[in-house]
Amino acid sequence: MNLTILSPEKEIFSGDVKSVKVPGSAGQFEMLDNHAPIVASLAKGEIRVLTDKGEKVVFNVEGGFVEMLNNEVSLLVSSVRED
């Protein structure tokens, strides 16, 4: 599945990933391939990405939104820090 992480100022991440774990405001959850369409808001916390190549990337966010549809994940975050 394809993941795009966007802030209002730039594109932070874009690429094919195996899984992405997000801090949903109703609890943390992980999305894998063919996850059902979802829109959720995020709380402060970590976004954990596992790319197709097996790399782990972690971002710290203050909050935001996630949408998944047809294996396209869009993560909208306002302020972000990469660890």
Add this chain to the structure above:
Amino acid sequence: MAGGLKEVRERIKSVVNTQQITKAMKMVSAAKLRKAQGAIVQMRPYADRLNRMLSNILSNLDGGATTSFGKERTVNNVLVVIITSNRGLCGAFNTNICKEAIALIDEKYGRQRRDGKVSVMFVGKKGYDYFRRRFRDFNYISEHIPVYDNPAYENVSLVSRAQMDAFSNGQYDAVEIVYGRFKNAATQIPTAEQWLPVPKMEKDPSQKRADYIFEPDQQQLLENLVPSILQLSFHKTLLDTQASEHGARMTAMDKATENAEELLKELRINYNKARQEAITTELGEIVGGAAALEG
């Protein structure tokens, strides 16, 4: 205006110098404009997706959607945010924005103005200078003026967040933004927009009901989404004004360069006239002198 040779020569020199400056300023503005436009373009994917989420949620709600930022109430206190540039030399750009703001206040908030309940917040110095000199019946908020020079998203959203809080706790009942909307390099449109309360959001009837999981529920999502959209639209007005400023300055400097060229043309004609006159007189004297010697 056939001044002495020396005076005309000096004027030509000074006009040429001015022309060089205006030409350089025009090119600097062109470069800055490109950068400012880039910032607007960078924001677009984020804005598009945010709006898509909004319309997906709306399509799934029955009836109209309201949030705490959409509640209309009797307007007692108004905040008008005026976004102008920090520097001049851009034609009537800032004046037009200020006039738009005055027109808005007179038209919509005449009663509040008489009661002294109109607050005006400035981003960018020129608007503050304009208002302070002319009006004494507004409450001025000048602490956010420097934000204009530092338009990082985090920085700007601190300001917009504070205004949202002021709206939520009842300090203001409406917030308007007046700014220079960027159409293209040659056209800037002074625009007033109601920022708060949020105009009622209607779902697009043509859109199908989206089959999504919503987490938490739609209403709660909407409450979270609307502030982000508000922050984004506030930020957009600032970026627009910046692009407009550089566009306006480019046009103004181009005009100035042209005017200098016209002035130069006239001065050069005068210079040549004066030079020819001097030669003619001199020749006349020589011929006269020679004739006297022969005689």
